[in-house]
Amino acid sequence: MKACRPLLLVGFVNVAAVAACAEPAPEPTRSPDPPAGIESALLPGFIIRGEPQSRRSLTTRMAELGVPGVSVAVLIDGEIGWARGYGLADVESRRPVTGNTLFQAASISKPVAALAALQLVEEGRVDLDADVNTYLKRWRVPANEWTAEAPVTLRGLLTHRAGLSVSGFPGYGPDAAVPDATGVLDGHGNTDPVRVVMTPGERWRYSGGGYTVMQQLVTDVRGEPFAAVLRKHVLDPIGMIRSTYEQPIPDGRRDDIAKGYRPDGEAVIGGWHTYPEQAAAGLWTTPSELALYAREVQRAWRGESALVITEALAREMLTPDEDSWGLGPGISEDGERFRHGGSNQGFRSTFTAYIYGDDGVFVMTNSDSGSDLAREIAITVADAYGWSGPRPREFVPVDLAAEVRGRYVGTYVVAERGIEFEVSLEERGLALSWRGDGAVLWALNDSTYFDVEDGREVRFSTDEDGIALVLGTLRAPRAGSGPSR
Secondary structure: OOOEEEEEEEEOOOOOOOEEEOOOOOOOOOOOOOOOOOOOOOOOEEEEEEOOOOOOOHHHHHHOOOOOEEEEEEOOOOEEEEEEEEEEEEEOOOOEOOOEEEEEEEEHHHHHHHHHHHHHHHOOOOOOOOOOHOOOOOEEEEEEOOOOOOOOOOOHHHOOOOOOOOOOOOOOOOOOOOHHHHHHOOOOOOOOOEOOOOOOOOOOOHHHHHHHHHHHHHHHHHOHHHHHHHHHHHHHOOOOOOOOOOOOHHHHHHHOOOEOOOOOOOOOOOOOOOOOHHHHHHEEEEEHHHHHHHHHHHHOOOOOOOOOOOOHHHHHHHHHHHOEEEOOOOOOOOOOOOEEEEEEEEEEEEEEOOOOOOOOHHHHHHHHOOHHHHHHHHHHHHHOOOOOOOOEEEEEEOOOOOHHOOHHHEEEEEEEHHHHEEEEEOOOOOEEEOOOOOEEEEEEOOOEEEEEEOOOOEEEEEEEOOOEEEEEOEEEEEEEOOOOO
């Protein structure tokens, strides 16, 4: 019987304290061996200055986090140096993860789909900086006070600066009615309508809704279904022959698909959700085929290939704006890497690839608890090869007097979810407890703290309504303060 620490899981859907316990993962399938240490001694996702740094094996971390399966591919000098599957694609049948196992890429769908839109720019059929309503046919961005100031453009959609709403999508279970893209855009599914809610171009606001507008634009201009356009113009030319944007994925494609799992080990009902928001969240792929996408972008950037886009557009794609965002992928702060993460129901993934080189690491997991593991693997791979990143985040705690920390002591309540958080003084920081579980928080400054076990930040917000505890997207007012907003 192994001991597990409850994890503080704060996200778009819920807040839960979960003891993430799992059986040890089976031995990985055979492939060229990764460097020593990647499987046996993962680096942590964060370090605390002045504190010892612990390293644990991949299988240990999978068990601790409750991640059934993970697949990894590493691009070295333009070739896939090694790729390997670990654990289980299907816990119930004990089917293992292989190099061919398809995972939902979630938001990593976006930078791949962006290539289809950029092709239209290359062909002169769409202008990056023109009003997208010029090209949309079946649906148009509704006019309002914000669009009167500036139009929504393709550049804005790709860089999340179009001022559009709806950050992400929960997908649809097996018995749910699934709308088409225009239905999603008008709010006929399980999310709000996609609308302009601030002046386009004013600032960055992550919007999967914006990529659904882009999906509709590509479909309207090409006159073909989005999945077919991506198959013909992007996936097949690159060599991503197993990958698909089909939603739902056809029965005939389900020969080796990972099931998604919740943090408590329960499978996502039906195994996975369907995402009609194909450009934003609908790609099924493998790490090895994501590596082919990155390699093609790298080659195009160097002027060595134009299978999908030309050098000029590849360079524009990987040029960061003021928010470190390119035309599809995010760009690292040092400007050396393009990257993206993904988070669908039951799936978490990440990739990082080099702009001025031909290396990269690609990690996909089939668990809501997979984000930390994916990042740790990516960090460990980068360290093993001497790459500049990604690197563990470093926390530098500060010592605050008890009276300073004490002003946050109390009970914080999210009434609509029936959750109470208790904050009390701890020897060096604060103790947070909820539903019988807890965490130790150390201060980064007088209002921001971090969980010393998992690195998640906790912030205390003070305004005219009083003090609130902020956990990710959740705001919990202290008892006696104003209502949750």
